[in-house]
Amino acid sequence: MVKKTDYAPIFDLPQRRLLDLFAAEPERLGNLSFDAAGIHFDLSKTHLDQPMIAAFLALAAKCDFDGHRRALFAGEIVNPTEGRPAEHPAERGVGKAESVERAKAYQARMRALIDAIEGEALGPIRHVLQVGIGGSALGPNLLVDALGRDSDRYDVAVVSNVDGAALDEVFRKFDPSATLLAVASKTFTTTETMMNAESVIAWMQEGGVEDPYGRAVALTAAPDKAMEWGIDETRILPFAESVGGRYSLWSSIGFGAALGLGWDAYEELLEGAAEMDRHFMLTAPEKNLPLIAAFADRYYAVVRGYETRAVFAYDERLRLLPSYLQQLEMESNGKGVTIEGAPLDIPSSPITWGGVGTDAQHAVFQLLHQGVHVLPVEFIASIDPGHSLDDGHHHALLASCFAQGAALMAGKGNEDPARAYPGDRPSITILLNQVDPRTLGALIAFYEHRTFANAVLTGINPFDQFGVELGKQMAKAISTEGTGNFDVSTKDLIARAFG
Numbered sequence: 266m267v268k269k270t271d272y273a274p275i276f277d278l279p280q281r282r283l284l285d286l287f288a289a290e291p292e293r294l295g296n297l298s299f300d301a302a303g304i305h306f307d308l309s310k311t312h313l314d315q316p317m318i319a320a321f322l323a324l325a326a327k328c329d330f331d332g333h334r335r336a337l338f339a340g341e342i343v344n345p346t347e348g349r350p351a352e353h354p355a356e357r358g359v360g361k362a363e364s365v366e367r368a369k370a371y372q373a374r375m376r377a378l379i380d381a382i383e384g385e386a387l388g389p390i391r392h393v394l395q396v397g398i399g400g401s402a403l404g405p406n407l408l409v410d411a412l413g414r415d416s417d418r419y420d421v422a423v424v425s426n427v428d429g430a431a432l433d434e435v436f437r438k439f440d441p442s443a444t445l446l447a448v449a450s451k452t453f454t455t456t457e458t459m460m461n462a463e464s465v466i467a468w469m470q471e472g473g474v475e476d477p478y479g480r481a482v483a484l485t486a487a488p489d490k491a492m493e494w495g496i497d498e499t500r501i502l503p504f505a506e507s508v509g510g511r512y513s514l515w516s517s518i519g520f521g522a523a524l525g526l527g528w529d530a531y532e533e534l535l536e537g538a539a540e541m542d543r544h545f546m547l548t549a550p551e552k553n554l555p556l557i558a559a560f561a562d563r564y565y566a567v568v569r570g571y572e573t574r575a576v577f578a579y580d581e582r583l584r585l586l587p588s589y590l591q592q593l594e595m596e597s598n599g600k601g602v603t604i605e606g607a608p609l610d611i612p613s614s615p616i617t618w619g620g621v622g623t624d625a626q627h628a629v630f631q632l633l634h635q636g637v638h639v640l641p642v643e644f645i646a647s648i649d650p651g652h653s654l655d656d657g658h659h660h661a662l663l664a665s666c667f668a669q670g671a672a673l674m675a676g677k678g679n680e681d682p683a684r685a686y687p688g689d690r691p692s693i694t695i696l697l698n699q700v701d702p703r704t705l706g707a708l709i710a711f712y713e714h715r716t717f718a719n720a721v722l723t724g725i726n727p728f729d730q731f732g733v734e735l736g737k738q739m740a741k742a743i744s745t746e747g748t749g750n751f752d753v754s755t756k757d758l759i760a761r762a763f764g
Contacts, residue, residue: 266603266604266605266607266724267328267603267611267722267723267724268610268611268724269567269610269611271324271327271328272324272563272567272568272611274320274323274324275317275320275321275324275564275567275568276568278316278317278320280312280569281312281314282688282689283310283312283674283688283689283691284674284675284688284689286312286314287309290314290315293309293314294307294309296309296315297309297311297313297557299552299554299557301540301541301544301554301707301711302537302540302541302544302703302704302707303537303697303698303699303703303704303707304695304696304697304698304704304707304708304711305695305696305697306554306558306693306694306695306696307693307694307695307696308557308558308561308693310670310673310674310691310692310693310694311561311564311641311691311692311693312561312564312565312691313557313560313561313564317560317564318551318557318560321560321563321564321722322550322551324722325550325556325721325722326550328721328722328724329721330550330556330718330721330722331550333717333721334545334546334717334721337350337351337354337717338354338359338360338361338542338546339360339361340352340355340360340361340364340507343726343728344509344726344728344729345604345726346726346729346731347728347729349506349507349728350364350507351507351508351509351512351728352364352368352505352507352508353508353509353512353513353515353516353713354538354539354542354546355367355368355505356368356372356504356508356515356516356535357515357535357536357538357539357542357706357710358535358536358539359539359542359543359546364505364507367505368505368516371502371503371504371505371516371517374502374503375502375517375520375523376523376528378482378499378500378502379520379523379524379528382445382524387445387479387480388442388443388480389443390419390443390444390445390480391419391420391440391443391444392419392420392421392422392438392439392440392443392444392445393419393420393421393422393444393445393447393521393524393525394422394424394435394439394444394445394446394447394465395421395422395423395424395447395448395449395484395520395521396423396424396425396446396447396448396449396458396461396462396465397423397425397448397449397450397455397458397484397518398425398426398427398455398457398458399425399510399511399592399596400509400510400511400512400513400514400518400592401425401449401450401451401455401458401484401510401513401518402423402424402425402449403425403511403585403588403589403592404511404513404514404518404519404522404589404709405423405449405514405518405519405520405521405522406423406425406585407514407585407586407588407589407709408514408519408522408526408534408705409421409423409521409522409525409526410582410584410585411582411583411585411586411700411705412522412526412530412534412582412700412701412702412705413522413525413526414582416525416526416527418524418525418526418527419524419525420438420439421521421522421524421525422435422438422439423521424461425457425458426457427456427457427460427461429464431461432461432464432465432468436468440472441468441469441471441472441473441474442472442473442474444465444469444480445480445481445482445524446462446465446466446469446477446480446481446482447481447482447483447484447520447521448462448481448482448483448484448485448491448494448496449484449485449518449520449521450484450485450487451485451486451487451504451506451510451513452485452486452487452490453483453485453487453490453491453494454487454490456737456740456741459494462481462494465477466478466481478495478496478497479497481495481496481500482496482500482501482502482520483496483500483501483502484502484504484516484517484518484520485501485502485503485504485517486503486504486505486506486508488501488503502517502520503517504516504517504518509728510730511592511593511596511597511730512713514709515534515535515538519531519534522534526702530702531702533701533702533703533706534702534703534705534706535706536703536706537702537703537704537705537706537707537708537710538706538707538709538710539706539710540703540707541555541706541707541708541710541711541714542710542714545710545714553718554711555711555714555715555717555718556715556718558693558711558715558718559715559718559719559722560722561641561691561693562574562615562641562715562719563719563722563723565615565641565691566611566612566613566614566615567611567612569639570612571615571639571640571641572612572615572616573615573616573617573618573638573640573641574615574616574617574618574640574641574642574643575618575619575629575633575640575641575642575643576590576617576618576619576642576643576645577619577620577621577622577625577642577643577644577645577666577669578619578620578621578622578645578646579621579622579623579644579645579646579662579663579665579666580621580645580646580647580651580662580697580700581621582647582651582700583621583645583647583700584621586619586645587617587618587619587620589709590617590619590712591617591618593712593713593716594614594615594617594712594716594719595614595616595617596730596732596733597614597716597717597720597727597728597730598613598614598716598719598720598723598725598727599613599614599732600613600614600723600725600726600727600732601613602725603724603725604724604725604726605724609723609724609725611723613723613725614719615641619643622644622646622662622665622666622669623661623662623665626665626669630669633673633690634672634673634686634690635685635686635687639690639691640690641691641692641693642669642670642673642690642691642692642693643692643693643694643695644666644667644669644670644692644693644694644695645694645695645697645708646662646663646666646694646695646696646697647696647697647698647699647700648663648696648697648698648699649697649698649699649700650662651699651700666694667694669692670692670694672686672688673688673690673691673692674688674689674690674691674692675688676688676689676690695708739751743759
């Protein structure tokens with residue numbers, strides 16, 4: 266069990282300013298820069314130094330990082346509260362042999378269905394509407410938005426919100442007679458998803474589609490429930506129960522993205538993630554990128570008490586990445602008990618938030634530079650612009666990105682306190698060669714493994730998510746019981762809204 270006392274050697278280290286660390290360590294940039302899978306990671310503007318890394322390596326050994334990592338890739342139970350392995354790497358071809366073979370078989374089934382759709386076996390499809398929520402929406406939506414902007418294959422929309430306005434917007438754009446419905450739900454019981462799916466079926470019927478269920482595909486780990494709902498077995502794409510929802514874009518949950526981007530792009534996405542898997546699985550702890558990044562996360566959360574981490578994508582194509590990371594990191598590591606069930610006495614996940622540069626500079630960077638809160642920041646950018654406009658656009662974008670990190674670190678004094686910048690504010694810069702399927706796959710896998718490494722160093726289970734259940738249960742009680750057994754405030758709100 267990990268306790269605060271296990272961090273004592275790190276608490277005892279001196280807290281040095283970033284500029285002093287650079288001055289004292291001529292090899293600092295080389296020691297804290299990493300290249301993997303077409304991505305450059307610069308951690309030199311964090312407060313990590315060699316003594317601190319050595320102390321964290323000792324902590325990782327005490328936490329049996331090697332054993333936890335081996336168990337993850339061996340398909341052993343790493344989610345003890347639910348008695349499950351976590352086999353999302355197997356979807357990328359890395360893991361227990363039989364799990365990898367099962368994933369390949371499911372992928373072959375998905376590709377066969379995509380080939381049939383492309384051959385118009387289900388009619389002339391132009392639009393793909395995938396309904397899901399959480400991991401069944403955030404990942405696929407990120408992929409389509411980041412990689413599908415120039416695609417002329419299909420119009421793909423991913424709808425998660427049960428708010429009817431979300432579906433309404435898509436209905437105005439799509440032709441029901443040319444729409445394919447993909448229902449993405451691991452259990453095929455998710456309230457919001459199934460309500461949205463029923464509304465899509467009704468819309469298709471109203472639009473003259475004789476057999477709307479014949480235009481529906483199920484993406485699920487519960488194929489029997491999908492058949493009960495009305496989808497033919499030939500259009501059910503299963504995935505393994507051992508693949509968690511927020512790690513499921515690599516499975517059939519990625520169907521909408523694979524159809525919209527094309528199978529070659531989807532395979533490149535998987536291979537990019539597999540490359541990062543191999544790095545995480547095979548690289549020694551002292552050179553292991555996701556683990557070293559987790560050292561910085563743990564230092565700021567536990568030792569310095571910084572409660573948030575901000576992620577800014579200096580690339581419009583990655584605008585949905587901060588939202589994706591919110592679920593990945595806070596649902597995984599937002600825990601209050603250890604893996605043994607004891608109360609946690611150190612902070613777990615930081616609050617992950619962010620936005621898009623340069624928009625965010627004119628919205629929240631005032632606080633980052635001069636506020637009393639110190640927030641570790643992550644900048645993500647691409648060397649290749651991905652557009653045909655004048656190079657000046659991309660030059661200005663990257664200049665802003667790099668300047669923000671430099672300014673946060675250096676600060677600037679001024680006789681007028683209102684114009685002074687304290688500096689010594691940490692950041693990580695992640696620079697992609699280009700935003701393409703392979704690189705994006707590697708980037709997402711990096712964040713997955715970093716999240717896992719953080720969990721090991723905290724002593725928690727990152728693969729369950731019971732915290733989301735109570736609110737769901739109470740929402741069902743409101744729907745079925747009216748005011749029910751609620752507090753007076755909630756009863757008043759129900760009465761005001763529902764009459």
